[in-house]
Amino acid sequence: MRYMLLIYNDEAAMANAPRDKTEQTLAAYGAYTEALKKSGAYLAGERLRPTQAATSIRMANGKTNVLDGPYADTKEQLAGFYMIEATDIDTAMEWGARCPAASTGTVEVRPIWEMTDYLS
Amino acid sequence: MDGRQEMARAAAEAAARQSYGKLVAYLAARTRDVAGAEDALAEAFAAALERWPRSGVPEKPEAWLLAVARRRGVDAVRRRLTGEAARDHLQLIAEEAEAHMTSEDLPDERLRLMFACAHPAIESSVRAPLILQTVLGFDAATIASAFLVSPATMSQRLVRAKNRIREAGIPFRVPEQAELGERLGAVLEAIYATFAEGWSDPAGTETRRRNLASEGIWLGRLVASLIPDEPETLGLLALMLFAEARRAARRSPEGDFVPLAAQDAAYWDDALIDEAEALLKRAAARRIIGRYQLEAAVQSAHTERRRSGSTDWAAIRQLYDALMAIAGSPVVAINRAVAIAEAEGAVAGLAALDGIGADRRLAEYQPYWAARAELSARLGRTADAAEAYDRAIGLERDPALRRFLQTERGKLVRN
Numbered sequence: 001m002r003y004m005l006l007i008y009n010d011e012a013a014m015a016n017a018p019r020d021k022t023e024q025t026l027a028a029y030g031a032y033t034e035a036l037k038k039s040g041a042y043l044a045g046e047r048l049r050p051t052q053a054a055t056s057i058r059m060a061n062g063k064t065n066v067l068d069g070p071y072a073d074t075k076e077q078l079a080g081f082y083m084i085e086a087t088d089i090d091t092a093m094e095w096g097a098r099c100p101a102a103s104t105g106t107v108e109v110r111p112i113w114e115m116t117d118y119l120s
Numbered sequence: 121m122d123g124r125q126e127m128a129r130a131a132a133e134a135a136a137r138q139s140y141g142k143l144v145a146y147l148a149a150r151t152r153d154v155a156g157a158e159d160a161l162a163e164a165f166a167a168a169l170e171r172w173p174r175s176g177v178p179e180k181p182e183a184w185l186l187a188v189a190r191r192r193g194v195d196a197v198r199r200r201l202t203g204e205a206a207r208d209h210l211q212l213i214a215e216e217a218e219a220h221m222t223s224e225d226l227p228d229e230r231l232r233l234m235f236a237c238a239h240p241a242i243e244s245s246v247r248a249p250l251i252l253q254t255v256l257g258f259d260a261a262t263i264a265s266a267f268l269v270s271p272a273t274m275s276q277r278l279v280r281a282k283n284r285i286r287e288a289g290i291p292f293r294v295p296e297q298a299e300l301g302e303r304l305g306a307v308l309e310a311i312y313a314t315f316a317e318g319w320s321d322p323a324g325t326e327t328r329r330r331n332l333a334s335e336g337i338w339l340g341r342l343v344a345s346l347i348p349d350e351p352e353t354l355g356l357l358a359l360m361l362f363a364e365a366r367r368a369a370r371r372s373p374e375g376d377f378v379p380l381a382a383q384d385a386a387y388w389d390d391a392l393i394d395e396a397e398a399l400l401k402r403a404a405a406r407r408i409i410g411r412y413q414l415e416a417a418v419q420s421a422h423t424e425r426r427r428s429g430s431t432d433w434a435a436i437r438q439l440y441d442a443l444m445a446i447a448g449s450p451v452v453a454i455n456r457a458v459a460i461a462e463a464e465g466a467v468a469g470l471a472a473l474d475g476i477g478a479d480r481r482l483a484e485y486q487p488y489w490a491a492r493a494e495l496s497a498r499l500g501r502t503a504d505a506a507e508a509y510d511r512a513i514g515l516e517r518d519p520a521l522r523r524f525l526q527t528e529r530g531k532l533v534r535n
Contacts, residue, residue, distance in 0.1 A: 030510070031510040031511070034511070089270065090273075098516065103522075104519075
């Protein structure tokens with residue numbers, strides 16, 4: 001099964017972290033990504049630019065509304081994702097727990113709604 | 121909240137869990153219906169968890185719980201809220217259990233309950249959670265977090281297991297001598313799994329309430345006191361106490377991971393170590409060797425450093441050889457390879473690791489890569505070491521341990 005690991009972090013805290021701390025975090029993500037790839041679980045993964053670079057779009061009454069900023073103002077912001085292949089939710093959660101974000105913010109584990117799931 | 125208050129609160133909670141477990145065991149042993157017993161006592165137990173830390177533990181804790189269970193139960197039946205099963209238990213409480221209470225102490229059926237929970241017909245991964253819930257009253261969400269399973273899944277598994285106990289007719293009894301060994305193994309394994317979850321959970325040192333390590337030790341003490349003639353019960357308790365004795369030394373004041381070899385023996389708990397040594401000696405006197413006694417003996421050899429200042433790696437290697445023979449596993453094999461490296465050099469250690477490298481389970485097992493990394497580094501194989509460190513870092517859950525591995529990897533470049 002495919003799962004998304006959605007990474008939520010306090011982006012202000014990340015931006016204000018001292019340089020050596022940031023380097024350590026980046027190295028931890030590098031090692032984590034590598035471990036995912038070596039085990040064959042890795043499908044995709046990217047880091048997102050902070051929410052100040054976000055634009056939200058919504059149509060209401062036939063009119064397009066464009067807003068600066070993210071969909072919702074939250075304490076922790078969506079900061080990136082991994083898509084992984086895992087035999088079951090237990091395995092996916094194991095990977096979620098290993099993600100460096102699990103110790104700094106939150107990792108949300110969501111199964112992908114596969115085409116085959118709603119055709120059957 | 122100051123330390124003394126915190127301790128009083130923890131003691132009250134422990135008392136509530138003990139009396140609750142005793143009552144669940146007593147009721148379930150008579151009806152085989154664990155869920156019904158839990159339902160009948162749920163409100164009383166919640167009230168105890170809330171009240172006892174403030175009011176103190178009542179003189180007869182079990183009688184207190186029974187009285188509240190009966191009163192609330194009667195109310196609930198009136199409101200037609202209580203299910204059929206709980207009603208049977210409330211009847212039992214009214215007729216039998218309370219009569220018992222007035223004359224003598226309630227018989228302790230917790231061991232039988234544990235044997236039912238760790239029965240071969242119960243899936244092995246749910247045995248430890250089941251014991252935690254029925255004997256100690258932990259809720260599914262707390263257990264789920266400890267075992268890294270979603271709360272919904274965990275509560276589903278627990279419900280299914282309890283149904284199985286009732287529907288499959290799993291007995292509440294301590295097995296006969298002939299089958300005791302194997303069945304006891306499952307109980308001890310569940311207790312050790314409880315301890316190990318708490319031990320590997322670094323947050324457990326902070327949230328004492330959810331500290332599975334101390335619950336594991338508590339269960340270990342219970343089993344060791346009820347079946348002292350089986351040396352493995354003593355061996356397991358000794359093993360857990362040895363590990364627990366080093367808890368404070370595992371982290372520096374800054375919260376960094378400190379490996380065993382670098383730990384300051386002054387931070388080890390001498391009283392726990394002495395207790396563990398005495399248990400191990402008692403177990404050894406029965407001359408039936410087993411996996412927990414051997415693992416405890418390894419721990420004993422490590423703590424010898426507090427007296428002699430050095431570690432006898434050749435002896436530790438021999439203990440791991442014996443462990444491989446009676447209870448071989450990838451984990452034992454890695455530890456054996458590390459002991460070989462210390463006793464005979466990094467080349468021999470790496471060769472031993474190469475020997476088990478084909479096991480696919482190791483690809484996602486952090487200690488294997490950490491051991492490879494360290495031994496490669498010692499031999500100056502920097503590229504191998506860096507790669508292995510990266511694997512280990514990527515697989516680690518505990519941020520302190522991850523930082524430690526990153527620091528070790530950082531030292532590679534400088535050499």
